[in-house]
Amino acid sequence: MKLTRxxxxxxxxxxxxxxxxxxxxxxxxxxxxxxxxxxxxRNSLYDALPVFTPGTKLNExxxxxxxxxxxxxxxxxxxxxxxxxxTGSGDQFVFDCGTGVIAKYNALGVxxxxxxxxxxTHLHGxxxxxxxxxYCFGPSGDRxxxxxxxxxxxxxxxxxxxxxxxxxxxxxxxxxxxxxFRNLMRWHSESFSFxxxxxxxxxxxxxxxxxxGLKEVPVKVGDDADTDGYAIFPIELDWTLNGAVAGDNIAYxxxxxxxxVKHFPAIHTRRGSVSYKLxxxxxxxxxxxxxxxxxDMVSQAGxxxxxxxxxxxxxxxxxxxxxxxxxxxxxxxxxxxYATQVQNSSHTPQGAFGYLLSQMNPPPRLAVATHFQxxxxxxxSAMRSxxxxxxxxxxxxxxxxxxxxxxxxxxxxxxxxxxxFAFYPVSPLKPVSDPLYWKxxxxxxxxxxxSDATAQVIxxxxxxxxxxxxxxxxxxxxxx
Ligand SMILES: [Zn+2]
Ligand SMILES: [Zn+2]
Numbered sequence: 001m002k003l004t005r006x007x008x009x010x011x012x013x014x015x016x017x018x019x020x021x022x023x024x025x026x027x028x029x030x031x032x033x034x035x036x037x038x039x040x041x042r043n044s045l046y047d048a049l050p051v052f053t054p055g056t057k058l059n060e061x062x063x064x065x066x067x068x069x070x071x072x073x074x075x076x077x078x079x080x081x082x083x084x085x086x087t088g089s090g091d092q093f094v095f096d097c098g099t100g101v102i103a104k105y106n107a108l109g110v111x112x113x114x115x116x117x118x119x120x121t122h123l124h125g126x127x128x129x130x131x132x133x134x135y136c137f138g139p140s141g142d143r144x145x146x147x148x149x150x151x152x153x154x155x156x157x158x159x160x161x162x163x164x165x166x167x168x169x170x171x172x173x174x175x176x177x178x179x180x181f182r183n184l185m186r187w188h189s190e191s192f193s194f195x196x197x198x199x200x201x202x203x204x205x206x207x208x209x210x211x212x213g214l215k216e217v218p219v220k221v222g223d224d225a226d227t228d229g230y231a232i233f234p235i236e237l238d239w240t241l242n243g244a245v246a247g248d249n250i251a252y253x254x255x256x257x258x259x260x261v262k263h264f265p266a267i268h269t270r271r272g273s274v275s276y277k278l279x280x281x282x283x284x285x286x287x288x289x290x291x292x293x294x295x296d297m298v299s300q301a302g303x304x305x306x307x308x309x310x311x312x313x314x315x316x317x318x319x320x321x322x323x324x325x326x327x328x329x330x331x332x333x334x335x336x337x338y339a340t341q342v343q344n345s346s347h348t349p350q351g352a353f354g355y356l357l358s359q360m361n362p363p364p365r366l367a368v369a370t371h372f373q374x375x376x377x378x379x380x381s382a383m384r385s386x387x388x389x390x391x392x393x394x395x396x397x398x399x400x401x402x403x404x405x406x407x408x409x410x411x412x413x414x415x416x417x418x419x420x421f422a423f424y425p426v427s428p429l430k431p432v433s434d435p436l437y438w439k440x441x442x443x444x445x446x447x448x449x450x451s452d453a454t455a456q457v458i459x460x461x462x463x464x465x466x467x468x469x470x471x472x473x474x475x476x477x478x479x480x
Contacts, residue, residue, distance in 0.1 A: 040321075043374050043376065043397075049415040050414050051414060054418055061408065063086070063087050063283045065085050065406065070402075073373070074099045075373070079099060079101045080126040081101075082094065089256075091254060094119065096127040096287075097134055098127050098130060101130050104401060107401075109425040110425065111141070118147065120149065121273060121289020122290060131149075131181070139195075145229055147231070147233070149235065150263075151235075152272040152274055155173070156272075172272070174236050177234070178221045179222070190436075190456065194452055194453040195453075196434065198432065199432055205217050212254055213254065249264055257280075262277045264297075269346045277300055285304065293355065293356045303364075309370070311347075311349070312342075312343055313373065314350065314381075319336040351385040351386070354385060355389040364394075366404070368395075369397050437452045
């Protein structure tokens with residue numbers, strides 16, 4: 001959506017020339033719903049978008065970009081960082097999966113089986129937290145096939161402080177992350193392994209390498225079978241590569257769906273963060289992850305259809321919102337200094353986002369600021385800064401459940417209307433392998449292996465539906 005001057009003025013007016021203090025709802029105690037009166041409690045830009053109905057078929061020439069999490073702090077209107085991209089050729093990708101996003105994936109009807117390719121920009125918690133749920137409940141749902149996880153290799157960084165003491169290097173890359181994660185989830189994965197955790201037709205790592213154009217045969221972490229749903233295959237990326245040697249930064253290339261995913265270096269907090277660029281059918285999108293403004297982004301984003309780029313509010317505004325302190329409070333200065341340090345080491349300020357866009361040639365068809373707490377007051381402030389440098393191009397602000405449908409002719413911006421009461425969506429189930437915890441159907445005849453759901457529990461103190469000794473009825477075994 002292009003903000004007209006009139007909309008801009010309206011937003012500016014709504015914010016009364018500055019930021020409304022966030023934190024506790026400032027209309028609390030009044031009988032009016034603060035969402036109608038408080039510019040820090042609503043996002044008029046988002047609310048004005050037309051409705052998208054989940055399940056709407058994607059045309060063969062369209063790419064869809066859905067925002068599941070768009071903030072770095074979990075809030076009910078914006079969970080933490082995740083973008084889901086689907087192509088008209090039937091491929092789909094998860095970019096980051098921060099805190100709280102799985103409920104939104106569910107509500108949109110995205111089954112676990114379509115969340116098997118996850119691309120991490122970096123290993124911060126606000127970009128990785130919901131991996132626990134996605135990993136754990138895939139195999140008990142309809143992802144009875146391995147999880148593939150792209151992310152940066154080791155940072156390799158060693159730090160010497162002024163007295164010569166050093167930290168690192170640590171084993172801090174995506175493979176180590178996955179290895180430890182696999183062990184962390186052992187209790188969970190065993191507990192669900194009384195049911196089948198793999199389809200019989202899952203491809204081998206060699207077949208995956210060919211299908212997805214991987215540089216090497218992927219190697220799993222842990223002791224799961226190569227085709228098991230609890231197997232994790234990390235695909236580590238050399239985060240220094242930027243495509244200077246053609247193709248050196250290709251993370252994924254699928255000949256069948258014609259999708260290419262490339263990576264290039266981001267500048268964020270410490271070494272080892274990347275941004276991703278997805279190209280398909282003459283369309284492209286970039287997901288920056290977290291980064292300071294950088295020249296790799298400028299060269300990669302020239303002519304991109306949709307640029308999804310992080311942005312942070314000014315340190316003063318952040319301190320005001322995040323600390324809840326008035327500027328006169330002695331602790332406010334410390335909050336502001338910390339916010340300034342975070343910005344300096346890690347993020348793209350509002351004006352820098354505008355400048356960055358002004359350097360791209362040609363500019364993106366649509367630039368989307370994300371990782372940003374989007375409300376009427378913050379958007380008005382951001383738009384003023386962005387427009388100082390980038391007066392005319394299309395800019396918008398991501399909020400959760402925003403849906404972009406991209407084709408050569410248009411980029412449709414909509415907001416998905418979903419149920420707050422969704423269950424897990426599933427895709428059609430296929431033949432499955434034997435479970436790991438199994439027993440013979442008949443101890444004598446041994447004609448079939450069946451699930452042994454109680455193999456891992458001690459049942460001696462269980463209250464039976466009907467007491468086998470006294471034949472006393474306690475409750476109905478079917479739950480009624
Ligand atoms: Zn972040
Ligand atoms: Zn981060």
